[in-house]
Amino acid sequence: MSVWDDLIGQEPLAHTLREAVAAARDRLSGGSGRGMTSAWLVTGPPGSGRSNAARAFAAALQCRDGGCGQCHDCHTALLGTHPNVTLVATDRLSIGVDSVRELVRSAALMPANGRWQVVVVEDADRLTEDSADALLKSLEEPSPRTVWMLCAPTAEDVLVTVRSRCRLLVLRTPSPPAITRMLVDRDGVPEVVAAFAARASQGHIGRARRLAHDEATRNRRREILRIPTSLIELGACMVAAANLHEVAQEEGQGVAATLDAKEVGDLEAIYGASARDGRARGYPGALSTLKKDQSKRRTRVVRDTIDGALIDLLSFYRDVLALQTGARTALVNDEVRADIDSLARRGSADSTLRRMEAVLKCREAIAANAAPLLALESMMLDLRV
Numbered sequence: 001m002s003v004w005d006d007l008i009g010q011e012p013l014a015h016t017l018r019e020a021v022a023a024a025r026d027r028l029s030g031g032s033g034r035g036m037t038s039a040w041l042v043t044g045p046p047g048s049g050r051s052n053a054a055r056a057f058a059a060a061l062q063c064r065d066g067g068c069g070q071c072h073d074c075h076t077a078l079l080g081t082h083p084n085v086t087l088v089a090t091d092r093l094s095i096g097v098d099s100v101r102e103l104v105r106s107a108a109l110m111p112a113n114g115r116w117q118v119v120v121v122e123d124a125d126r127l128t129e130d131s132a133d134a135l136l137k138s139l140e141e142p143s144p145r146t147v148w149m150l151c152a153p154t155a156e157d158v159l160v161t162v163r164s165r166c167r168l169l170v171l172r173t174p175s176p177p178a179i180t181r182m183l184v185d186r187d188g189v190p191e192v193v194a195a196f197a198a199r200a201s202q203g204h205i206g207r208a209r210r211l212a213h214d215e216a217t218r219n220r221r222r223e224i225l226r227i228p229t230s231l232i233e234l235g236a237c238m239v240a241a242a243n244l245h246e247v248a249q250e251e252g253q254g255v256a257a258t259l260d261a262k263e264v265g266d267l268e269a270i271y272g273a274s275a276r277d278g279r280a281r282g283y284p285g286a287l288s289t290l291k292k293d294q295s296k297r298r299t300r301v302v303r304d305t306i307d308g309a310l311i312d313l314l315s316f317y318r319d320v321l322a323l324q325t326g327a328r329t330a331l332v333n334d335e336v337r338a339d340i341d342s343l344a345r346r347g348s349a350d351s352t353l354r355r356m357e358a359v360l361k362c363r364e365a366i367a368a369n370a371a372p373l374l375a376l377e378s379m380m381l382d383l384r385v
Helices: 011-028 050-062 072-079 097-107 129-140 176-187 191-201 205-213 215-225 234-271 283-325 334-346 349-367 372-382
Strands: 039-043 085-088 117-121 146-152 167-170
Touching (some): 011 050, 050 072, 050 117, 050 146, 085 097, 097 117, 176 205, 191 205, 205 215, 215 234, 283 334, 283 372, 349 372
Parallel strands (some): 085 117
16 A cells, blocks of 8 residues: 555546656656656645645655555654654644744754755645745745645645745545545445435535534534524524524634643643642743644634534535536435425525625634634524425
8 A cells, every 4th residue: 555545536647746756766766857846835625635735745755655554654754753744734824924934943843864955835825924934935046855745725825935936736625435445445444324424515525524423523514414494584594693603602612622731731741740730931922933833823723623513414415506506416315305395495596605605705714713603693584494
């Protein structure tokens, strides 16, 4: 099993990266290395495997066999523990300039084993203008053995000054049959469950795995799909918005409960026994910074949870529109076909499009820092039957 096997449904992209690895090996041997680029921008819809592609490329560059998937270099590169591979995956709302400056400094170092220094930034769309400016010099004049792999949903999500200096790779949405086969062959999921998860995930591999393995995730999705037909009166709209917001808040608190205490404990261990009573020099400031970062992480988890629910709502209305227009396409939510059919008969294609626009407007508002509960309440009112 090679490192490329995790790129589900991305055969053309894998071929391009394999060619680049061959060119990189040629350059190490004194050749021209034509086809190898020092800065890449990997784009694709959420769950399509952007970070998997970047990690696979990083591993293949370190592997003497071009990505065998079995050697120590492959394993450590994929896990992010290889000394010459840096994985940057933020749980904050943005990547600050100080973090990027530190990355630029470490990327300029020669790799320990004489191969490549690879930096994978999994959320390049979260670079601020200042942090992008700090990165430009390294992209324009990279060190001879440095490779940058930036990942984002679309090229337009990255500042033009950054994307213009990168070679673009675009991932396609994996097909339901490809995801189904992966879940069956690699995760041992029964085919019926795998097919449902692949269809419901809409091409998001990580979400497909969660749906296939986690009953709570399936239950939450089921509750989301009940919302459209329940929005008959004002009270129902307010309740639906409050319930969705509450679930997202609980998700954020769940992440906090898992990670916050451990991070504080790790910080205390760094500063020593005097940290607990605040006597350790520098500890209060470090703790304050950590608390702010943890708050930002909870905010992001809440937003991401709400956004996932909104995507499920969009898929419901997409199915309604498909029935109303007579489109010959499989339903994403076939398990609630009765509800979809009922709503399709009670409205028109125009009304369904207006509801879809309301969901998209809510997504945009929350992304622009609107209060999530207020945005959800406004959307639910627009979705009334």
